[in-house]
Amino acid sequence: MSARLLIRAAGPGVTIQDEGRLGLTRFGVTPAGPMDLGAYLAATRPVGARVGIEVSLGGAVFEAEGATLPVAIAGGAFDIRLDGRALPPACLLPLAPGSRLSLRAGLSGAWCYVALGARLALAPTLGSLAAHARSSLGPKPLAAGDALALDEVAEPPLEPLALSAPWLAPSDAPIRALLGPQEDYFTREAVETFLNARWRLGARSDRMAYRLDGPAIRHRRGHDIVSDGVAMGAIQIPGDGAPLALMADRQPTGGYPKLATVIGADLGRLAQLRPGNALSFRAVDWDAAVAARRAYFAAIEAGAQREPLCAGMTTESLLAENLVGGVVSAKD
Amino acid sequence: MEYVTPRFLDCGEAGLSVEFGDSVDPAINARVLALDDMLRAAPPPGLYETTPTYRALFLRYEPLEISRAALIQRVETLIADMGPASSGAPARRRWTLPCCYDPAVAEDIGEAAARLGLAEGELAALHAGAEYRAYMYGFAPGWCYLGGLPQALAIPRRASPRPPTPPGAMLIGGALALIAANPMPTGWYVVGRTPERMFAPERRPPVLVAPGDAIRFAPVDAAAFAALDARAASGETLARREDLQ
Numbered sequence: 118m119s120a121r122l123l124i125r126a127a128g129p130g131v132t133i134q135d136e137g138r139l140g141l142t143r144f145g146v147t148p149a150g151p152m153d154l155g156a157y158l159a160a161t162r163p164v165g166a167r168v169g170i171e172v173s174l175g176g177a178v179f180e181a182e183g184a185t186l187p188v189a190i191a192g193g194a195f196d197i198r199l200d201g202r203a204l205p206p207a208c209l210l211p212l213a214p215g216s217r218l219s220l221r222a223g224l225s226g227a228w229c230y231v232a233l234g235a236r237l238a239l240a241p242t243l244g245s246l247a248a249h250a251r252s253s254l255g256p257k258p259l260a261a262g263d264a265l266a267l268d269e270v271a272e273p274p275l276e277p278l279a280l281s282a283p284w285l286a287p288s289d290a291p292i293r294a295l296l297g298p299q300e301d302y303f304t305r306e307a308v309e310t311f312l313n314a315r316w317r318l319g320a321r322s323d324r325m326a327y328r329l330d331g332p333a334i335r336h337r338r339g340h341d342i343v344s345d346g347v348a349m350g351a352i353q354i355p356g357d358g359a360p361l362a363l364m365a366d367r368q369p370t371g372g373y374p375k376l377a378t379v380i381g382a383d384l385g386r387l388a389q390l391r392p393g394n395a396l397s398f399r400a401v402d403w404d405a406a407v408a409a410r411r412a413y414f415a416a417i418e419a420g421a422q423r424e425p426l427c428a429g430m431t432t433e434s435l436l437a438e439n440l441v442g443g444v445v446s447a448k449d
Numbered sequence: 450m451e452y453v454t455p456r457f458l459d460c461g462e463a464g465l466s467v468e469f470g471d472s473v474d475p476a477i478n479a480r481v482l483a484l485d486d487m488l489r490a491a492p493p494p495g496l497y498e499t500t501p502t503y504r505a506l507f508l509r510y511e512p513l514e515i516s517r518a519a520l521i522q523r524v525e526t527l528i529a530d531m532g533p534a535s536s537g538a539p540a541r542r543r544w545t546l547p548c549c550y551d552p553a554v555a556e557d558i559g560e561a562a563a564r565l566g567l568a569e570g571e572l573a574a575l576h577a578g579a580e581y582r583a584y585m586y587g588f589a590p591g592w593c594y595l596g597g598l599p600q601a602l603a604i605p606r607r608a609s610p611r612p613p614t615p616p617g618a619m620l621i622g623g624a625l626a627l628i629a630a631n632p633m634p635t636g637w638y639v640v641g642r643t644p645e646r647m648f649a650p651e652r653r654p655p656v657l658v659a660p661g662d663a664i665r666f667a668p669v670d671a672a673a674f675a676a677l678d679a680r681a682a683s684g685e686t687l688a689r690r691e692d693l694q
Contacts, residue, residue: 142500142507144648144656145586145593145630243650252590252631254650298458298466343473344587344594346500346507348464370502370587378461406462407512414513 118270120183122233124263125217128175130324133237133256135168138245142346142369149247149255152324152365153385157230158417159191159282163209164234164271168246170259172229174391176221177259179231185213187234187273191282191421193226193389199277207280209423211273225287226389234271249366251325280421284413285385291399292387294352294377295406298345302374303354304337311352311360311376312398319359320392324366326353327387329396333358336374344372350379350387352398362387380406382413451477455528457521458505462512467524468505473596473625477504478584480531482661487527496520501660502585503594540582540663545689546628546643548577548619548666549674554642557611561621561638565604573668575599576619576640581626581664591630591648591656595664598626610634617643619666628658641666644678645687657688 124131134157137150151157151171161169164187170177172195179188190197191207198219199210206229212218220229239246239256248255300308310332319328329352340356347353351363353373362379363371365388379387380401390396401409451470458466467484470477478501485501488508495515500507510520550573552558562572581597603624613632614620620627622637629635630648643666648655658664669677681687 140498141655142498143586144590144654145588146590146655243655251633254590295459295461298460298468343471343503344585345466345468345502345505346460346464348460348507348509350461368588369500370585375460378459378464380462403459403462403512403517410462411513 118184119266119268120181120186120235120270122186122265122267123180123182124177124259124261124265125180126176126178126261127259127263128173128177129258130173130175131177131259132171132248132250133168133239133246133259134171134248135246137365138243138247138249138254141243145369146243146254147249147252147366147369149245149249150365151230152228152388153192153230155284155385155413155417156192156228156389159207159280159285159421160189160230160232162420163189163280163423164232166232166234168237169230169232172220172231174222174227176219177231178220179212179218180216181212181214182264183214184270185211185273186267187271188212188218189232189234189280190220190229191280191285192229194224194287195226195229196221196223204277205279205426207282207285207421208277209274209280210277211275225391227391228388233267234273235267236269238266238268251366277426279424279426281424282421284416287389288386291397292383293380293401293406293409294350294383294398295380295403296377296400297375298378299342299374300376302336302338302342303334303376307334307337308376310334312400314397316360316396316398318390318392318394318396322392324364326364326367327362327390329360329362334360334376340373342372342374344370347371347375348378350381350384351375352377352379364388380409382406382409451480457524459517460507462517463510465508465510465517465520466505467508470504473503473584475582475596478582479661481506483531484524484527487531488524493520493523502587539693540661541692541694542659543580543663543665543691543693544658545665545667545691546645547669547673547677547687548641548643549669549671550577550641551671551674553671554615554674555619555640556615557638558640561604561640565602567601572602572640575602576621576626577666577668583658583660583662583664585660586656589629589631589633592633593628593630593647593656593658595626595628598624600624604638606636607638610636611639614639615642617645617647619643642674644674644681646681657686663693
């Protein structure tokens with residue numbers, strides 16, 4: 118059975134992403150992929166999808182054509198509506214032709230993922246469908262008027278269901294990071310300043326890098342290094358002393374010292390911050406980072422629970438329910 | 450300078466940088482590439498990607514499958530088998546790439562020549578007369594960083610970036626040269642252009658030149674550039690390859 122997903126509206130930065138164009142950094146190719154891998158997997162796994170749509174704060178409106186589509190949504194606490202009816206920010210739903218599914222920025226969070234129980238009829242570039250705008254690899258950002266051709270449409274659910282994904286619960290806890298690889302380019306005081314400061318996410322933040330507004334971090338031995346490889350979550354300190362957290366669309370190599378690297382279990386939490394949000398960092402060692410990673414991926418592997426929607430709920434109470442209901446696991 | 454023993458630097462819990470030195474040096478880069486070859490020939494379970502750069506090899510691994518300690522032990526064993534640092538690190542292959550220095554395509558050659566106090570022709574002759582070493586890819590797809598730029602062509606980078614480079618741009622900046630496959634803004638100078646497709650997503654692998662290879666340039670005029678560009682567009686490989694060992 119074939120069908121189409123019609124894009125009726127899309128803010129800037131609504132892109133198609135899979136797990137990334139992996140294994141090609143040796144050729145200068147950025148992996149791209151989702152900003153929040155945990156949220157991406159929360160949306161894609163319930164419908165068996167290998168690719169999803171990453172919706173930015175600009176929001177998006179979708180309609181189905183030709184078939185009722187199984188759709189799963191997860192990410193930040195976005196305002197999700199099906200024909201005007203409020204749904205929880207993580208949910209599984211049937212999108213029937215003629216229905217209108219809208220996602221708008223909600224109480225918190227910067228990215229939301231939409232996955233379809235269908236195959237996207239798109240040709241991969243270098244083995245991946247991840248969009249990387251800067252290098253023009255992968256599909257172009259989605260815009261109003263676009264349509265995605267689909268086949269192998271799966272059986273949709275009978276009615277909308279809530280998805281409970283505890284690993285997506287918002288938290289004000291410090292973002293955990295491993296010092297290095299170049300913490301020796303900074304004085305002890307500069308490292309302390311970085312760890313003790315209350316930072317704000319800068320306005321000029323995007324899929325490539327999140328700018329951190331706060332005290333300047335001074336280098337001890339210059340701000341140039343011989344370029345080397347860069348992990349997602351690396352905290353790079355350029356010459357002006359204003360830290361940049363390098364995100365999914367980062368360049369694969371860089372020539373500024375990296376003071377610390379955000380641990381895998383907290384990358385999604387960092388990604389979901391909005392410009393203006395406050396954050397702080399806490400240094401952990403390798404063992405603690407791996408323990409947090411194990412707990413995080415074990416929760417993702419266990420999968421999101423499907424729960425019936427309660428009748429008569431307002432958007433606000435649904436959002437509050439999700440926020441409260443989400444805080445159930447202690448991974449620290 | 451090459452370190453006595455490599456440094457192992459954490460890049461988060463799933464990334465490890467094996468750093469052999471702190472400078473742009475063929476012998477250090479050869480060590481990086483030798484370790485890269487050995488790990489790719491027999492990757493330990495849990496190691497998913499290696500990224501060679503000038504002086505370090507970046508390892509992306511899954512710490513739930515291989516511990517940091519086990520990965521370091523494996524790398525140390527391989528490095529011990531590598532023996533002492535080879536002094537020469539001779540290239541295994543040499544590529545000759547057509548390169549056009551006509552100001553019509555070499556957009557910044559006049560500006561760069563003026564800054565260097567050279568005539569455009571002198572700059573072109575110096576650039577085309579040298580043999581380069583491909584050190585690494587980075588920054589953008591197919592952007593290939595070269596060492597071996599003649600001293601007389603070392604040029605301070607621009608204070609602010611120029612507009613996106615044309616495809617196949619030959620850049621100089623600092624003491625380095627660079628082949629910029631795809632258009633991007635840059636603080637370097639465009640002093641030539643090759644019609645060769647340095648990066649082609651449909652090709653396997655998507656690049657021709659490997660780190661460690663030697664590169665020479667064969668000057669072509671604007672008319673030849675246009676003809677070669679059309680041939681490259683139809684899928685023909687223009688670069689000539691010699692195997693040296």
